Amino acid sequence: MKRIYTPLLILLTVQTYMFPFNRDLLAKSATVDNLTKILIPDRKWVPYPAYSDRGGWDQLTAENKTVLIKRGEKQLGYEWKVIKATDYLEYERSGDRNVMQNPNSANINALADLVLAELAEGKGRFLNQIINGVFYQCERTSWVLSAHLPLQLTGRTLPEHTDVVIDLGSGDFGSFLAWTYYFLHTEFDKVNPVISKRLHDELYNKIILPYRKEDRYWWMGFKPRQDGLVNNWNPWINCNVLQCIALLEDDQTQYAKDVYKTMLSVDKFINYVKEDGACEEGPSYWAHAAGKLYDYLEVLSWITNNKITLFENRMIKDMGEYISKSYVGNDWVVNFADASARFSSDAGLIFRYGKAINSSQMQQFASYLVHKQGKKALADDSDLSDMFRKLESLKYYQELMNAPSMLSTSEVTAYPKTQFYYLRNKNNLFAAIKGGYNAESHNHNDAGTFSLWLDGMPVFIDAGVGTYTRQTFGAERYSIWTMRSGYHNLPDINGQEQRFGKDFKAGNIVFDAVKKSVSLDIAKAYSDSAAVQSWTRKYQLNDNELEITDKYNLKAAIYPNEIHFLVWGKLVKSDGKLLVDAGNRKMELQYDKNQFTSRTDTIALSDVRLSKVWGNEIYRFTLTSKSKNKTGTYKYIIRKMK
DSSP states (O other): OOOOOSSSEEEEOOSSTTSOOOOOTTGGGOOHHHHHHHSOOTTTTOOSOOTTOHHHHHHHHGGGHHHHHHHHHTTTTOOOOOOOHHHHHHHHHHOOOHHHHHHHHHHHHHHHHHHHHHHHHOSSTTHHHHHHHHHHHHHSSOOSOGGGGGGSTTOOSSOOTTSOOOOHHHHHHHHHHHHHHHHHHHHHHHHOHHHHHHHHHHHIIIIIHHHHHOOOOGGGSSSOOTTOOOOTHHHHHHHHHHHHHHHHOOOHHHHHHHHHHHHHHHHHHHHHSOTTOOOTTOGGGTTTTHHHHHHHHHHHHHHTTTSSOOTTOHHHHHHHHHHHHTEEETTEEOOOTTOOSBOOOOHHHHHHHHHHTTOHHHHHHHHHHHHHTTOOSSTTOSOOOOHHHHHHHHHTHHHHHHSOOOOOOOSEEEETTTTEEEEEOTTSEEEEEEOOEETSTTOOSOTTOEEEEETTEEEEOOOOOOOOOGGGGSTTGGGSGGGSGGGSSOEEBTTBOBOOEEEEEOEEEEEETTTTEEEEEOGGGBOGGGOEEEEEEEEEEOSSEEEEEEEEEESOOOSOOEEEEEEOSEEEEETTEEEEEETTEEEEEEOOTTTEEEEEEEEEOOSHHHHHHHOSEEEEEEEEESSOOSEEEEEEEEEEOO
16 A cells, blocks of 8 residues: 655654654453453464474475475484583674574474474484484583673683573574474383483573563563663564463463563564554564564464454554555665674565455565575474574475465655665666664664665665674774764765764654655764755755755864765776766766865775675765865765766
């Protein structure tokens, strides 16, 4: 359905958009007493066949059965990797999280392959290896990732046996093991009942009991952070905890209390998200934010016999469709924050979310992705460790394969509360403009930046983020070049880059849907040292060009202003012009040569997370003002070339 903007000129001046609204949608849907009556007991809600139902599994796995079994066969000789104490300590010592995470992931992925292979085949051929993997995991002090163990009261990265915490890693693995217990505990008991009992106990001790007893974990939202942030951790972990509770808890009263606590916690995330539904963390995190919220709501609906559901809520629908609207083309997406410019979300998840909210746009987008990439819903997936999502992918496999395909081609998409604006024209130009504030989840100091694509390919870009280390989320974050405004398409004002913090933001947003223009004042994104009264940047998308105008008013002219552009493609400079040659795509940046000198910096990309997206290098083109003036206007035109 097309969105109608009334009036045509929309003026937004938002001062408090970073603070949550008390929607409390889930808390208003039920009470603990009500839940006690409506929660389906004894796992009768599970929509998948029992392990012994071979016909059911043949139907569920269908043409994926052979692939699943072959993957499991490759793990029959797998040697379970020991995670040493020094592997955990390495995160403290060097900031490297992969020393612990790589063997951990290898073990989990091997176990996932084995479990799904056994469920598909049902002959017991994989059970011994599964038992080895399960029992080994039960012997571990913690399932928490080393990078997240500072959640412990000690703040250190060795697991404390007396201080059990829950993170993304332990939640993910906990829900996987809960499903493993549900499907295979009878088979384990035939070998030795100790296996099932130990697994059951560890799931309680590592997931259910600490969740039940503690409110201190920041991601729960019960004890608000100073910055008020509630991000993807909340629905992601709550979704996994809910699965553990629903698959293991037998006491109906306690079951209701635990489920209600997850509802109160997830409400904190729903309250935090802006009502326009955009994911401030970018498309790479959509699957873990909105996507995990969908998973959570789906499970909640199942266990309450569809009596608690939010899928008709407009905001929940907008949160889902954000992912299809942020897709530019050719596997490229609008990538603000720590998101990659390369698309990576699960087509099966998008399809199921689309069905739940009755969005043909999402369903058709999911089908487009599957067929464009030549992938099956499951067979080509490298990670099967999210048991819930893989079972759901199997369930909807054939329907997804047969669904019609189409991409959204909306010329204007606006997220006025989150301050994202997408502009597209008939000449295959696509511009994304960001306002926002510099304390968003996975924040970059980038209020007022833009990206520009031609024919579905990026030209003026947001680099994204490199490999995560301790520095990425520590005090040194804004020493990393990818986080700095000076490496976004933004100005340095009086020698100053933008600063981090919720008070450093864009303001006075004026969005015209008909004219395809956005203007915003980015002065407040800079510290007092920038001595800037106002810096109004206007973006105007015309037929063959993006026109950018900077109108500024400074309290003092101390240093020459610099305007940065981050570019992908070969560069050819001439007076007042920069030709960007990216093969069949050519664009020209025009500027006033009387106002600026120019320079080009080559940014070598040694980090594989960046080079996988952009290759070995990208470029920063910088315009430096020739004069120091307190007031003035700069204009730059980025034009499509034949």
